[in-house]
Amino acid sequence: MPTPRSSIVLVEDNETDVYLVREAIAAHDLEVELQIIEDGEKAIAFISGIDADEKRASPHLFLIDISLPRIDGLEVLGCLRRSMRCASIPVVIMTSSDSHSDRVNAGTLGATVFFRKPAGYEAFLTLGAIIKEQFG
Amino acid sequence: MFRRSSLEMRVLILAPIGRDARLLANTLAEMDVEPKIAENAEACFAMLAEGAGTALLAEEALDPIQVRTFSAWLSAQPPWSDLPLLILTRSGRPTLDSQRRAHELETIGNITLIERPARPETVQSSVRAALRARMRQYEIRSSQEALLRANADLEQFAYSASHDLREPLRSIGIYSDLLARDYGDSLGQKGSLFLSHIRSSVTRTEILLSDLLAYAHASSISDELPPPIEAAGPVDAALENLAGAIQESGARIDVGDMPAVRIRKSHLEQVFQNLVGNAIKYRREEPVHVRLAARREDTFWLFWVEDNGIGIPAEYRETVFGIFKRLHTNAAYSGTGMGLAICQRIIERYRGRIWVESELGRGSKFLFTIPA
Secondary structure (H helix, E strand, O other), rough: OOOOOEEEEEOOOOOOHHHHHHHHHOOOOOOOOEEEEHHHHEEEEEEEEHHOOOOOOOOOOOEEOOOOOOOOHHHHHHHHHHHHOOOOEEEEEOOOOOHHHHHHHHHHOOEEEEEEOOOHHHOHHHHHHHHHHHHH | OOOOHHHOOOOEEEEEOOOHHHHHHHHOOOOOEEEEEEOOOHHHHHHHHHHHOOEEEHHHHHHHHHOOOOOOHOOOOOOOOOOOOOEEEEOOOOOOOHHHHHHHHOOOOOEEEEOOOOOOOOOHHHHHHHHHHHHHHHHOOOOHHHHHHHHHHHHHHHHHHHHHHHHHHHHHHHHHHHHHHHHHHHHHHHHHHHHHHHHHHHHHHHHHHHHHHHHHHHHHHOOOOOEEEEHHHHHHHHHHHHHHHHHOOOOOOEEEOOOOOOOOHHHHHHHHHHHHHHHHHOOOOOEEEOOOEEEOOOOEEEEEEEEOOOOOHHHOHHHHHOOOOOOOOOOOOOOOHHHHHHHHHHHHOOOOOOEHHHHHHOOEEEEEEOOO
């Protein structure tokens, strides 16, 4: 059973999309705690921080955008899969590109779900269902 | 005088009698060039592969097999390269036999025959002329390489730009949806009209970006030809993608026998999709009828897509293939002006040709070729 308040880390620099992710979560009545990290470097520091301190709780889910400042989302994913304590946490990779190579690379690096950010509001809300599935 | 890496401008010497080779080397040593003696034809080929400005070959060093090897090597040169060769012919009066041999040697490639006994000045000036020509070839190579790099950069740029532009565009689209949903009632008639203009511009820009992406993608098709595929597959896929438009227009589509051709599936699909899509879009009042067919011409396959639409005025039959070239307003016929440019890019990358024949008010026939 899911914990009463699951925690999600969203690695995303684009505020307009952060808002939409919140909307998607709200639309599916999910009780989650959302933490935002706005670039790839900080995301990697966050992961190392969890590895270094066993008492720190690790999140239940990562949502990672590919296009990020400093270090891109695929590199963050690779780092996450190599980490001690975060390697098995589900990861949703998000991007607005429909590039075939991004999809393939995300799969190879161990993404759980590839979410292509859609161009419509209603379609974006389906992200909520994807998140719910990961906690199912 | 010839400043280049010494490998690229060296003069190879192949003369079976060592004394001849040394004499030639001495003659060249008086010039500012680097002579390099090859012990035998095999060694000479190995050195050629590493680079050479020209080669001085004694006729007697070349038996018929070696002549063939030379021809094969020379015909495999990259397009910029046409290595000049200097051949010292046997001495003596010209005979039928020597003329025949000279003719044979000419078939090798870029050959200058020097008759023996040759004066040192003759050899020197021939070598100088050959190196000068070679130098020019290297210059062409450099500018071709620069051009290829610039092209690749441009493709990469178009690719990244269209990807990166999608991101903010998506947000504009979504947030105008939200504005309409949450504040639509208080916007009034004028405000709602503005918002719908924003929405339709977003849709149009999205199509434009995916067309740009397809164009950049078509530009980066590699020079290597893929194995042959049955053209019928991509034709079916294209018609399936257009199923909505076909049904809506009630178009009748006839497809003739399709051959196997060496082209990537997705590229042929894109070409047919754009051509058939146009055939349906630029229709007249009467029922749409489109015919797809192919036939073998001598060295290539000829494909065509023929419609009974509005046709294209004679003066625009070439410009329609240009990027962003359109003949109609968006209100009359929507489009980005990229479809035919993409087709042309793809077909030309496969060394084919595309053109249109048309009768205004009667229909158009787009034809393209793919090498067999």
